[in-house]
Structure formats: C-alpha cells, structure tokens
Amino acid sequence: MIEEMACDLEAARITSLPADSFYISDFVSEDEEAWLLQKVASAPQPRWTKLSHRRLQTWPSPLTKSNTLLGSPLPTWLVSPVIEPRLRKLGIFNDAPHGAPNHVLVNEYHPGQGIMPHEDGAAYYPLVATVSLGAPIVLDVYTKTSRDERDDEKTSRDTDHTRKPQYRILQERRSLLITRADLYTDYLHGIAETTRDDDLSADTICNWDLLREKKLYHAGWYERETRTSLTYRDVLKVAKMGNSLKFLGGR
C-alpha cells in the first residue's frame, strides 16, 4: 500500500484548493501509527510544552529568538519511515534548502482543543508535511486579510471566533497532508476548539474525494477523539554545532 504510493503526487492533489496541497489517506500503517504514538507518549515529560489549548513537543529543539535551529539530527523515530523513505520518494522537499525536513512539531489535541488561525511564518521553507495519528480532525483554511498582515492586530485575530473558514480539509488518522507555496504564504490555518466536527460532506470538505473512509462521515459529523500531528518542516537558518554556543548566549 504505502510503498506503492508510486510517488504519484499529482493523483493526491487537492484540486479545489489554491496551489499547492496534497492529501495521501494511507501514509502510515496501523502498526506504524501505534508505534509512533507510543514514541510520542514515551518522551520525557519536560519534552512537552503545555499550551492553553493543546500540548506540544518540539524536535530536535525549539528555535532561537532569531528563528535559528541549533543543528542536531532528528530522533530516528521521526526519520524512519516518514522521511526515509516516504517523503524522500515523494520528492517534495527536494527544492527545500536542506533537501529534507530538519524540524518536527508534535501537537496533541484532546476533544475541545484546537489552534487559532495563524500562519507558520518566515522561519521555515514554505512547505509543511503533516502526519495525523489517532483520530481525524478538520483543518480550517482562512483567507488572509490586510488586518492579518499587521502584527499588532494578532491578538484580535486570535480572539475572533466569528471568522469563517474558506476551505476545510479533513485529515484522517494515518494520513499525510502537504501544504506549500501560496497556500502556505497567503492563507491562515487553524483547528476549531470543538468536541465534534460537523457539516461534513462533499460540498464542504475539499479533499472529500481523496478520503480513505468516507463512510465514517456519511452522517455528516463525528465526535473528536485525541488526535496527534507530526508536522515536518525545513527551518531555513541552521547554526552548525560549533556555533551553537553563540546562539545560546555562551562564549
């Protein structure tokens, strides 16, 4: 199944979205999903950053204030099988400065939790590959307004609960979602803080035709369960190990 993704990225394109996004519903197997979730769960407690609406692990380390990654390898469980061989075979990171992801955020959402509309910003090459584990979730995509361009308005954006998404992407467990280019730079994305995703149909979910288990959503809704995402990115600025002390404030 997964090995035969045949590197056919075009077949996975979400055609109703602005350029570019791709959805592969069967990216990791059930065994791999269970193994990855166990790896996330077995990370030492200090690895978790507790935020008000989710918790987060940052691998290999958080970026510095100047958006620099202190160069060190990702742990092997985040490399194989997701990066090697699968993302490499898809070739999506070929044009990124480091040719492969060097940074992974692990997000965990319990029912009722989410993430406010935001953009991922200039620290990264404009490409995110997200592996979803444990349960489905809907990612909302919003058109960026001129107000969003102004940093000083960030707070009001974060508290604007009336804002309606322009597109909705259903991410099934075990799937891969790739967003890049205009969709990365010109839009915001977020996840609603709800215990149930509803109004699900071919008319409202832009990757409906690419779903693996449409029948699960035929009632038009599902109850949220704990969902974990692995978001793979390429950080543009990387400090070589020898220079890391400088970034950490050492001599």
Ligand SMILES: O=C(O)CCC(=O)C(=O)O
């Ligand atoms: O969990 C997700 O799919 C989205 C995460 C996200 O938006 C982020 O880490 O910036």
